[in-house]
Amino acid sequence: MSHDASHPAHLAHHFDSPEQQNQSSSLGMWLFLAQEVMFFGGLFVAYAVYRFKYADAFAVASGHLSLFWGAVNTVVLICSSLTMALAVRCGQLGDKRGIIRYVVATMILASVFLGIKGLEYAHKYEDQLVPGPQFEYVPDFDSYSVPVTAETADPNFAGHVQLFYSFYFVMTGLHALHMVIGLGLMVWLIVKAAKNHFSSEYYTPVEMTGLYWHFVDIVWIFLFPLVYLVWRH
Amino acid sequence: MSSPSDHHHVMPVRTYLNVFGALLVLTVLTVVVAFFDLGPLNVAVAVTIASAKAYVVLLYFMHVRYSNRIIWLTAAAGFVWFVLMLALTLSDYATRGWLPYPEAW
Numbered sequence: 001m002s003h004d005a006s007h008p009a010h011l012a013h014h015f016d017s018p019e020q021q022n023q024s025s026s027l028g029m030w031l032f033l034a035q036e037v038m039f040f041g042g043l044f045v046a047y048a049v050y051r052f053k054y055a056d057a058f059a060v061a062s063g064h065l066s067l068f069w070g071a072v073n074t075v076v077l078i079c080s081s082l083t084m085a086l087a088v089r090c091g092q093l094g095d096k097r098g099i100i101r102y103v104v105a106t107m108i109l110a111s112v113f114l115g116i117k118g119l120e121y122a123h124k125y126e127d128q129l130v131p132g133p134q135f136e137y138v139p140d141f142d143s144y145s146v147p148v149t150a151e152t153a154d155p156n157f158a159g160h161v162q163l164f165y166s167f168y169f170v171m172t173g174l175h176a177l178h179m180v181i182g183l184g185l186m187v188w189l190i191v192k193a194a195k196n197h198f199s200s201e202y203y204t205p206v207e208m209t210g211l212y213w214h215f216v217d218i219v220w221i222f223l224f225p226l227v228y229l230v231w232r233h
Numbered sequence: 234m235s236s237p238s239d240h241h242h243v244m245p246v247r248t249y250l251n252v253f254g255a256l257l258v259l260t261v262l263t264v265v266v267a268f269f270d271l272g273p274l275n276v277a278v279a280v281t282i283a284s285a286k287a288y289v290v291l292l293y294f295m296h297v298r299y300s301n302r303i304i305w306l307t308a309a310a311g312f313v314w315f316v317l318m319l320a321l322t323l324s325d326y327a328t329r330g331w332l333p334y335p336e337a338w
Contacts, residue, residue, distance in 0.1 A: 026300070026304060027304065030304050030308060031307055033307075033308075034307050034308070034310055034311035034314075037312070037315050038311070041314075041315040041318055041319075042318075044315075044319070045319050045322050045323075048322070049322060049323070049326045052323070052327055071264055074260050078253065078256045078260065079253075081253075081256075082249060082253045082294075084294075085249050085293075086246070086249060089243065089244070089246070089249070092243045210294075211295055214291075214294045214295045215295075217290060217294075218286075218291070221283050221287050221290070222280075222283045222287070225263050225279035225280070225283055226276075226280075226283075229263065229264065232267040232268050233268050233269055233275070
Protein backbone atom coordinates (compact mmCIF):
# COMPACT_ATOMS: atom_id res chain seq x y z
CA MET A 1 0.00 0.00 0.00
CA SER A 2 2.23 2.76 -1.23
CA HIS A 3 -0.45 5.37 -2.01
CA ASP A 4 -1.73 6.08 1.47
CA ALA A 5 0.45 9.14 1.96
CA SER A 6 -1.23 11.11 -0.80
CA HIS A 7 -4.98 11.48 -1.16
CA PRO A 8 -5.68 12.79 -4.67
CA ALA A 9 -8.96 14.53 -5.50
CA HIS A 10 -10.12 11.72 -7.79
CA LEU A 11 -9.86 9.09 -5.02
CA ALA A 12 -13.27 8.33 -3.52
CA HIS A 13 -13.22 8.05 0.28
CA HIS A 14 -14.35 4.39 0.35
CA PHE A 15 -11.23 3.21 -1.52
CA ASP A 16 -7.82 2.66 0.04
CA SER A 17 -5.80 3.66 -3.02
CA PRO A 18 -6.25 4.92 -6.60
CA GLU A 19 -5.08 1.49 -7.71
CA GLN A 20 -7.84 -0.28 -5.78
CA GLN A 21 -10.37 2.21 -7.13
CA ASN A 22 -9.24 1.61 -10.70
CA GLN A 23 -9.37 -2.17 -10.27
CA SER A 24 -12.89 -1.94 -8.86
CA SER A 25 -13.98 0.11 -11.88
CA SER A 26 -12.36 -2.40 -14.24
CA LEU A 27 -14.03 -5.38 -12.59
CA GLY A 28 -17.40 -3.61 -12.60
CA MET A 29 -17.02 -2.75 -16.29
CA TRP A 30 -16.03 -6.30 -17.20
CA LEU A 31 -19.00 -7.72 -15.28
CA PHE A 32 -21.24 -5.32 -17.19
CA LEU A 33 -19.68 -6.49 -20.48
CA ALA A 34 -20.16 -10.17 -19.50
CA GLN A 35 -23.81 -9.30 -18.95
CA GLU A 36 -23.85 -7.63 -22.36
CA VAL A 37 -22.54 -10.86 -23.89
CA MET A 38 -25.60 -12.61 -22.46
CA PHE A 39 -27.84 -9.76 -23.64
CA PHE A 40 -26.67 -10.00 -27.26
CA GLY A 41 -26.08 -13.74 -26.84
CA GLY A 42 -29.79 -14.51 -26.60
CA LEU A 43 -30.31 -12.88 -29.99
CA PHE A 44 -27.35 -14.71 -31.52
CA VAL A 45 -28.68 -18.05 -30.23
CA ALA A 46 -32.19 -17.31 -31.58
CA TYR A 47 -30.59 -16.34 -34.89
CA ALA A 48 -28.65 -19.64 -34.96
CA VAL A 49 -31.79 -21.70 -34.31
CA TYR A 50 -33.76 -20.03 -37.14
CA ARG A 51 -30.83 -19.96 -39.53
CA PHE A 52 -30.55 -23.72 -38.98
CA LYS A 53 -34.30 -24.15 -39.55
CA TYR A 54 -34.72 -21.77 -42.54
CA ALA A 55 -31.25 -21.95 -44.11
CA ASP A 56 -32.41 -21.14 -47.67
CA ALA A 57 -34.60 -18.19 -46.61
CA PHE A 58 -31.74 -16.69 -44.57
CA ALA A 59 -29.33 -17.19 -47.48
CA VAL A 60 -31.68 -15.51 -49.97
CA ALA A 61 -32.55 -12.66 -47.58
CA SER A 62 -28.88 -12.00 -46.74
CA GLY A 63 -28.14 -11.74 -50.46
CA HIS A 64 -30.32 -8.60 -50.61
CA LEU A 65 -28.08 -6.72 -48.17
CA SER A 66 -25.31 -4.54 -49.55
CA LEU A 67 -22.03 -6.39 -48.99
CA PHE A 68 -20.12 -3.28 -50.06
CA TRP A 69 -21.60 -1.01 -47.38
CA GLY A 70 -21.44 -3.77 -44.77
CA ALA A 71 -17.71 -4.23 -45.46
CA VAL A 72 -17.07 -0.47 -45.51
CA ASN A 73 -18.80 -0.15 -42.13
CA THR A 74 -16.69 -3.01 -40.73
CA VAL A 75 -13.52 -1.15 -41.72
CA VAL A 76 -14.89 2.15 -40.35
CA LEU A 77 -15.64 0.50 -37.00
CA ILE A 78 -12.20 -1.16 -36.81
CA CYS A 79 -10.65 2.29 -37.47
CA SER A 80 -12.78 3.74 -34.65
CA SER A 81 -11.54 0.98 -32.32
CA LEU A 82 -7.96 1.93 -33.20
CA THR A 83 -8.56 5.63 -32.49
CA MET A 84 -10.32 4.76 -29.21
CA ALA A 85 -7.40 2.52 -28.18
CA LEU A 86 -5.01 5.40 -28.95
CA ALA A 87 -7.20 7.75 -26.87
CA VAL A 88 -6.77 5.39 -23.90
CA ARG A 89 -3.02 5.30 -24.57
CA CYS A 90 -2.97 9.13 -24.45
CA GLY A 91 -4.82 8.79 -21.12
CA GLN A 92 -2.04 6.53 -19.82
CA LEU A 93 0.52 9.16 -20.85
CA GLY A 94 -1.52 12.03 -19.38
CA ASP A 95 -1.84 13.67 -22.81
CA LYS A 96 -5.10 15.64 -22.50
CA ARG A 97 -5.01 17.08 -26.03
CA GLY A 98 -4.34 13.60 -27.41
CA ILE A 99 -7.40 12.21 -25.58
CA ILE A 100 -9.61 14.91 -27.09
CA ARG A 101 -8.10 14.48 -30.56
CA TYR A 102 -8.58 10.71 -30.68
CA VAL A 103 -12.02 10.76 -29.03
CA VAL A 104 -13.19 13.29 -31.63
CA ALA A 105 -11.76 11.05 -34.38
CA THR A 106 -13.65 8.09 -32.90
CA MET A 107 -16.86 10.13 -32.82
CA ILE A 108 -16.45 11.12 -36.47
CA LEU A 109 -15.92 7.47 -37.48
CA ALA A 110 -18.91 6.38 -35.37
CA SER A 111 -21.05 9.01 -37.09
CA VAL A 112 -19.93 7.76 -40.51
CA PHE A 113 -20.91 4.22 -39.46
CA LEU A 114 -24.35 5.34 -38.25
CA GLY A 115 -24.86 7.43 -41.41
CA ILE A 116 -24.13 4.44 -43.66
CA LYS A 117 -26.40 2.27 -41.49
CA GLY A 118 -29.16 4.85 -41.86
CA LEU A 119 -28.79 4.83 -45.66
CA GLU A 120 -28.96 1.03 -45.66
CA TYR A 121 -32.10 1.10 -43.51
CA ALA A 122 -33.69 3.67 -45.86
CA HIS A 123 -32.90 1.49 -48.84
CA LYS A 124 -34.48 -1.56 -47.16
CA TYR A 125 -37.54 0.57 -46.37
CA GLU A 126 -37.85 1.53 -50.06
CA ASP A 127 -37.53 -2.12 -51.03
CA GLN A 128 -40.35 -2.98 -48.59
CA LEU A 129 -38.07 -5.33 -46.67
CA VAL A 130 -38.78 -3.81 -43.24
CA PRO A 131 -40.83 -6.39 -41.30
CA GLY A 132 -44.41 -5.30 -40.76
CA PRO A 133 -47.61 -4.77 -42.76
CA GLN A 134 -45.70 -3.22 -45.69
CA PHE A 135 -43.27 -6.11 -45.96
CA GLU A 136 -43.40 -7.59 -49.41
CA TYR A 137 -41.14 -10.26 -50.75
CA VAL A 138 -41.81 -12.31 -53.83
CA PRO A 139 -39.11 -14.89 -54.50
CA ASP A 140 -37.68 -14.19 -57.93
CA PHE A 141 -36.63 -17.62 -59.05
CA ASP A 142 -35.12 -16.28 -62.28
CA SER A 143 -32.99 -13.20 -61.69
CA TYR A 144 -31.82 -13.82 -58.12
CA SER A 145 -31.05 -17.47 -58.82
CA VAL A 146 -33.18 -18.59 -55.91
CA PRO A 147 -32.97 -22.37 -55.98
CA VAL A 148 -36.29 -24.23 -56.07
CA THR A 149 -36.14 -26.36 -52.96
CA ALA A 150 -38.75 -27.76 -50.60
CA GLU A 151 -38.08 -24.74 -48.41
CA THR A 152 -38.19 -21.98 -51.05
CA ALA A 153 -41.37 -23.46 -52.55
CA ASP A 154 -43.05 -23.31 -49.13
CA PRO A 155 -45.95 -20.78 -49.18
CA ASN A 156 -44.51 -19.33 -45.95
CA PHE A 157 -41.11 -18.71 -47.56
CA ALA A 158 -41.63 -14.92 -47.65
CA GLY A 159 -42.43 -15.10 -43.93
CA HIS A 160 -39.13 -16.81 -43.28
CA VAL A 161 -37.34 -14.10 -45.26
CA GLN A 162 -39.18 -11.54 -43.14
CA LEU A 163 -37.89 -13.35 -40.04
CA PHE A 164 -34.31 -12.81 -41.24
CA TYR A 165 -35.03 -9.11 -41.60
CA SER A 166 -36.52 -9.03 -38.10
CA PHE A 167 -33.20 -10.38 -36.79
CA TYR A 168 -31.31 -7.98 -39.03
CA PHE A 169 -33.11 -4.88 -37.77
CA VAL A 170 -33.23 -5.87 -34.10
CA MET A 171 -29.57 -6.95 -33.92
CA THR A 172 -28.06 -4.13 -35.99
CA GLY A 173 -30.50 -1.66 -34.39
CA LEU A 174 -29.48 -2.70 -30.89
CA HIS A 175 -25.85 -2.46 -31.95
CA ALA A 176 -26.48 1.05 -33.34
CA LEU A 177 -28.20 2.03 -30.07
CA HIS A 178 -25.06 0.96 -28.22
CA MET A 179 -23.03 3.18 -30.53
CA VAL A 180 -25.29 6.16 -29.85
CA ILE A 181 -24.79 5.58 -26.10
CA GLY A 182 -21.04 5.37 -26.77
CA LEU A 183 -21.18 8.73 -28.56
CA GLY A 184 -22.86 10.21 -25.48
CA LEU A 185 -20.09 8.81 -23.26
CA MET A 186 -17.48 10.37 -25.55
CA VAL A 187 -19.08 13.81 -25.29
CA TRP A 188 -18.77 13.39 -21.51
CA LEU A 189 -15.09 12.38 -21.92
CA ILE A 190 -14.32 15.49 -23.98
CA VAL A 191 -15.98 17.73 -21.37
CA LYS A 192 -14.02 16.06 -18.55
CA ALA A 193 -10.75 16.22 -20.51
CA ALA A 194 -11.32 19.90 -21.31
CA LYS A 195 -11.90 20.57 -17.59
CA ASN A 196 -8.52 18.95 -16.83
CA HIS A 197 -10.05 16.06 -14.87
CA PHE A 198 -7.65 13.50 -16.34
CA SER A 199 -4.01 12.77 -15.63
CA SER A 200 -1.71 9.79 -16.10
CA GLU A 201 -2.77 8.81 -12.55
CA TYR A 202 -6.50 9.05 -13.29
CA TYR A 203 -8.05 8.39 -16.69
CA THR A 204 -10.45 5.61 -15.65
CA PRO A 205 -13.48 7.02 -17.57
CA VAL A 206 -11.42 7.01 -20.80
CA GLU A 207 -10.31 3.42 -20.11
CA MET A 208 -13.87 2.20 -19.33
CA THR A 209 -15.42 3.94 -22.34
CA GLY A 210 -12.67 2.30 -24.41
CA LEU A 211 -13.63 -1.15 -23.09
CA TYR A 212 -17.28 -0.47 -23.91
CA TRP A 213 -16.39 0.75 -27.41
CA HIS A 214 -14.23 -2.30 -28.20
CA PHE A 215 -17.05 -4.56 -26.99
CA VAL A 216 -19.42 -2.84 -29.43
CA ASP A 217 -16.78 -3.44 -32.12
CA ILE A 218 -16.63 -7.15 -31.22
CA VAL A 219 -20.44 -7.45 -31.54
CA TRP A 220 -20.17 -6.04 -35.06
CA ILE A 221 -17.23 -8.35 -35.85
CA PHE A 222 -19.66 -11.26 -35.35
CA LEU A 223 -22.72 -9.54 -36.87
CA PHE A 224 -20.95 -8.73 -40.14
CA PRO A 225 -20.31 -12.32 -41.37
CA LEU A 226 -23.55 -13.65 -39.86
CA VAL A 227 -25.73 -11.00 -41.48
CA TYR A 228 -23.97 -10.02 -44.71
CA LEU A 229 -22.01 -13.13 -45.70
CA VAL A 230 -24.58 -15.92 -45.46
CA TRP A 231 -24.78 -16.60 -49.16
CA ARG A 232 -22.24 -14.96 -51.45
CA HIS A 233 -20.96 -17.88 -53.47
CA MET B 234 1.01 -3.99 -4.00
CA SER B 235 2.74 -2.94 -7.19
CA SER B 236 2.96 0.54 -8.67
CA PRO B 237 0.24 1.77 -11.06
CA SER B 238 2.59 1.63 -14.04
CA ASP B 239 2.63 -2.18 -13.87
CA HIS B 240 -1.12 -2.34 -14.36
CA HIS B 241 -1.25 0.50 -16.84
CA HIS B 242 1.17 -1.08 -19.25
CA VAL B 243 1.73 1.41 -22.08
CA MET B 244 2.03 -0.45 -25.37
CA PRO B 245 3.90 1.14 -28.29
CA VAL B 246 1.73 2.69 -31.03
CA ARG B 247 3.25 0.12 -33.38
CA THR B 248 1.50 -2.72 -31.49
CA TYR B 249 -1.87 -1.00 -31.98
CA LEU B 250 -1.14 -0.51 -35.69
CA ASN B 251 -0.15 -4.17 -36.06
CA VAL B 252 -3.42 -5.28 -34.41
CA PHE B 253 -5.31 -2.86 -36.66
CA GLY B 254 -3.57 -4.33 -39.72
CA ALA B 255 -4.37 -7.88 -38.61
CA LEU B 256 -8.05 -6.94 -38.19
CA LEU B 257 -8.16 -5.49 -41.72
CA VAL B 258 -6.47 -8.57 -43.22
CA LEU B 259 -8.92 -10.89 -41.42
CA THR B 260 -11.86 -8.78 -42.62
CA VAL B 261 -10.71 -9.10 -46.24
CA LEU B 262 -10.13 -12.83 -45.69
CA THR B 263 -13.65 -13.45 -44.33
CA VAL B 264 -15.21 -11.63 -47.33
CA VAL B 265 -13.06 -13.56 -49.84
CA VAL B 266 -13.79 -16.94 -48.23
CA ALA B 267 -17.53 -16.21 -48.35
CA PHE B 268 -17.36 -16.30 -52.17
CA PHE B 269 -16.23 -19.94 -52.16
CA ASP B 270 -18.82 -22.65 -51.67
CA LEU B 271 -17.54 -24.71 -48.75
CA GLY B 272 -20.93 -26.11 -47.78
CA PRO B 273 -21.52 -26.09 -44.05
CA LEU B 274 -17.87 -25.07 -43.53
CA ASN B 275 -18.67 -21.51 -44.69
CA VAL B 276 -20.31 -20.57 -41.43
CA ALA B 277 -17.62 -22.39 -39.42
CA VAL B 278 -14.84 -20.47 -41.17
CA ALA B 279 -16.73 -17.16 -40.81
CA VAL B 280 -17.22 -17.68 -37.06
CA THR B 281 -13.60 -18.83 -36.60
CA ILE B 282 -12.24 -15.71 -38.32
CA ALA B 283 -14.62 -13.49 -36.30
CA SER B 284 -13.44 -15.22 -33.10
CA ALA B 285 -9.80 -14.60 -34.04
CA LYS B 286 -10.61 -10.90 -34.60
CA ALA B 287 -12.46 -10.69 -31.28
CA TYR B 288 -9.50 -12.38 -29.56
CA VAL B 289 -6.92 -9.83 -30.70
CA VAL B 290 -9.31 -6.97 -29.84
CA LEU B 291 -9.70 -8.47 -26.34
CA LEU B 292 -5.97 -9.08 -25.82
CA TYR B 293 -4.57 -5.78 -27.11
CA PHE B 294 -7.26 -3.09 -27.55
CA MET B 295 -8.97 -4.16 -24.30
CA HIS B 296 -5.62 -4.86 -22.57
CA VAL B 297 -6.73 -8.27 -21.28
CA ARG B 298 -3.21 -9.53 -21.89
CA TYR B 299 -1.93 -7.10 -19.25
CA SER B 300 -4.93 -7.32 -16.89
CA ASN B 301 -5.14 -9.27 -13.67
CA ARG B 302 -6.64 -12.72 -13.38
CA ILE B 303 -10.06 -11.68 -12.16
CA ILE B 304 -10.50 -9.77 -15.45
CA TRP B 305 -9.45 -12.89 -17.40
CA LEU B 306 -11.95 -14.88 -15.38
CA THR B 307 -14.79 -12.43 -16.03
CA ALA B 308 -14.07 -12.25 -19.77
CA ALA B 309 -13.80 -16.05 -19.96
CA ALA B 310 -17.04 -16.47 -17.97
CA GLY B 311 -18.95 -14.35 -20.50
CA PHE B 312 -17.58 -16.48 -23.33
CA VAL B 313 -18.12 -19.85 -21.60
CA TRP B 314 -21.71 -19.05 -20.61
CA PHE B 315 -22.53 -17.91 -24.13
CA VAL B 316 -21.07 -21.08 -25.66
CA LEU B 317 -23.01 -23.13 -23.10
CA MET B 318 -26.26 -21.41 -24.05
CA LEU B 319 -25.57 -21.88 -27.77
CA ALA B 320 -24.41 -25.49 -27.52
CA LEU B 321 -27.24 -26.73 -25.32
CA THR B 322 -29.91 -24.93 -27.38
CA LEU B 323 -28.56 -26.21 -30.70
CA SER B 324 -28.09 -29.73 -29.31
CA ASP B 325 -31.88 -29.74 -29.03
CA TYR B 326 -32.92 -27.98 -32.28
CA ALA B 327 -30.18 -29.47 -34.47
CA THR B 328 -30.89 -33.05 -33.44
CA ARG B 329 -34.69 -33.03 -33.72
CA GLY B 330 -35.80 -35.61 -36.23
CA TRP B 331 -32.63 -37.70 -35.97
CA LEU B 332 -34.56 -40.47 -34.29
CA PRO B 333 -38.14 -41.51 -35.13
CA TYR B 334 -40.80 -41.05 -32.52
CA PRO B 335 -41.75 -44.36 -30.91
CA GLU B 336 -45.07 -45.62 -32.24
CA ALA B 337 -46.16 -46.98 -28.89
CA TRP B 338 -44.81 -46.83 -25.38
